[in-house]
Amino acid sequence: MAETNLDVLLVGIDAGCLPVFDRLCDDDIPNIRSICDDGVAAPLESQMPPWTPSAWPSLYTGVNPGKHGVCGFVTYDGYDFHVVTGNDVEEHSIWSLLDDHGVTSVVVNVPVTHPPEEIDGAVLPGFIGPEDPRCHPEGLLDDVRDAIGEYRVYPTYSREDSDYTDAQKMEEYTDLVRMRGEAFRYLADENDPEFGFVQFQKPDTVFHEFEGDWNKVTTVYQETDRQIGKILDECDPDTVMIASDHGMGPYDEYEFRVNEFLRDEGFVKATRGGKGMPSWNPIQEELREGKETTTWEPNTVERMAATAAKFGFTAHRIRTALEKVGLADVARQYAPKNVARTGNEQVDFENSTAYMRARTELGVRINLEGREPEGVVPPEKYDDVREALIERLSGVQTPDGDPVFEEVAPREKYFHGKNVENAPDVVTIPNDMGQFLSAQLLGDYFAPPNEPWNHKLDGVFAAKGEGVDPDGIEERPHPHLFDVAPTVMSALGIPYSERMDGEVIPVVEDAGATSYPEHDEMDDAAVEEEEEVEERLADLGYMQ
Structure with a gap:
């Protein structure tokens, strides 16, 4: 393998956090441990909502969801929904801004990057794209498979598949982690980038699927660390950073069914049948x-x-x-x-006053006249309805007498920008992120949590290498997700966008902000691609 010119490597570990790192043995994650111990490490505050499809775009654009536009796994056209894609992210990524300055990049497996942007370098999309994603440049996926063998985005089984043993499932997990590392090393060798970004998704998924089984968590982290070590050895970056979209921890309280509560409070109307919840x-x-x-x-x-x-x-x-x-x-x-x-019973969106669209949005949407197709709340009543929602949700207590929510707030506290209307009107943050929220109508308000491990607000930021001042973290010991993008660009000596909501983490020298053009609307090629997808789906009977 030829020597690369990699100045900055960003390693994304989905759900990575210091409590998980601390529980793992030194021999399990020696490379991660070296970066944290010999460089700098700190908890990284996530955003609202702290979930993969919204948080990774926030990390790689440096702006809040009210600006980039992605607030959850799905986005909405009225009451209908579709899964988010890279076309829904309406702000420049790190690699597109670097491209404006002639800096080459290799980006592998980063969520919500399909379809990919065209840059000097390579983009291999990951989670939330299709199994055979369109890559940049064209033909890249075939090249990767020819070079390293099999490459997949998703496991070959579904969670409900009983034909796979746990051992076989874990083999799938480690295979997928290995594929990320091998693909990145191959593309780095081929493109000789100055910036590299590789993301590992399985450290998050293993908690969801296997309910925090620590032996399985350890297995996934061992392979993730092994691949990080191989990248460090073969690519020899001047500076390496680790960042995550959120943390992970136990949910040992309750599942709270928000829409059941809102139904009894007179906000939600129900219907039977239909397409189901988003x-x-x-x-x-x-x-x-x-x-x-x-x-x-x-x-x-x-x-x-x-x-x-x-x-x-x-x-x-x-x-x-x-x-x-x-x-x-x-x-x-x-x-x-x-x-x-x-x-099952579903929320009747058209006839309800307010509802939770999807649990991962962590918020309640008002059925506003003039904004929603069948809105029932007149604009002049919006503030009154929202205040009533905040008051009633703030007072909800668990069967043990504890508050369900740490905060119930108007969306302006967490969202601002041209796409703020994509966000829920009321933000509902579970107490200590320990309550599992549900949008389903299933009877009682409370039940055991659907998953005993889930997302926490504190992820991790770590850095080591040239230009990294470990003492600088003392000035900002608890950085924010939005800070990662301007910090990466500063580490490369490139001015970041003045539209970014984050600040440079003072472990590197601030390169300053500058003005960049507004993000372009979806280009003709992307429109044509979506139309082609819809036609294929119609042929298969998925759309009418």
């Missing part, structure tokens, strides 16, 4: 199968469940009945995927 999950399976899908429509069986629900035969009722007579396995085996989504 979610990334049904779309993910189609992406994993290689389809460039952007939305989800029920199949025949799922539509039948929706029709049955109108007569009271909900999937929830049927499954509960089977479980009560000891037939839980039968319920799982014969319930087609997504039937629960279409066969």
Whole structure:
């Protein structure tokens, strides 16, 4: 392998955080530990909401979601939804700004980068894109596969797949981590970039799928660290940084069903049947199968469940009945995927006053007249409705008498910019991020948390190498997610955008801000690509 000219390497570890690092043994993560111990490490405050599809664009653009426009796994056209793509990110990425200055980049597996931007270098998109993503330059994915063998974005199995043992699933995890490292090293060798960005997603996913099983977490981190070590050895960056989109920790309180509470408070109206609540999950399976899908429509069986629900035969009722007579396995085996989504009660968005669209948005949307297609709240009543929502949600307590929410606030506290209307009107932050929020209508307000491990607000920032002053962190011991982009650009000696919401973390010299052109609207090629995707989906029966 030829020697590279890599000035700055940014390693993204999804859900990476100091509490997890501290629990791992030195032998498990020697390379991560070396960067943290020999350089500088600090907790990195995430944004609202602290979830992958919104937080990574915030990290790589340096702006809040109110500016870049992505607030969750899906975005909305009225009450309908589609999965977010790179086209929904309406602000310049680090690598596009560097490209303006003639700085080359290699970007591998960063979420929400499909379709890719055209730069001097290479972009291999990751999570939330399709299994065979369009890359830059054209043909790059085939080149990567020819060079390293198999390369995939997603596992070959779904979480519900009982044909895979845990050992086989963990082999899939480590294979996917290895693919990221091998692809980055190959592309760095081919392109000789000055900036590199490789992201590892599995340190997050392993907590969600395996509920914090520490042996499995350790296995994933061992392989992640191994790949980081190989990149450091072969690419020899002058400066290396680690950053994450959020942290990870136990959720040992309750699941709180926000829309059930809002229904009893008179804000939510319910309906039976329909398409189901907005979610990334049904779309993910189609992406994993290689389809460039952007939305989800029920199949025949799922539509039948929706029709049955109108007569009271909900999937929830049927499954509960089977479980009560000891037939839980039968319920799982014969319930087609997504039937629960279409066969249960749903929020009637058009006729509701306010509702939680999706739990990962961490907020409530008002059905505002003139903004939503069937808005029922007149603009002059908006402030009154929002104040009522804030007051009532702020007072919710768990069965133990503890507050559910640490803060219930108007969106202006966390979102500002040209895309602020994409954000929820009321931000609902769980107390200590320990309560699991649900948007489903499932009866009681409270239940055990759906996942015992989930996202926390503090991720991690670490840096080591040329130009890094470890003492500088004392001036800002708790940096913010938005600070990563201006810090990376400053480390390269390139002025960052004055539109960025973050500041340079004072471990590197501030290169200063400058004015960059506004982000361009979607180009003709991207529009044509989306139209082609819709046509293919229509041919397959996914769209009408």
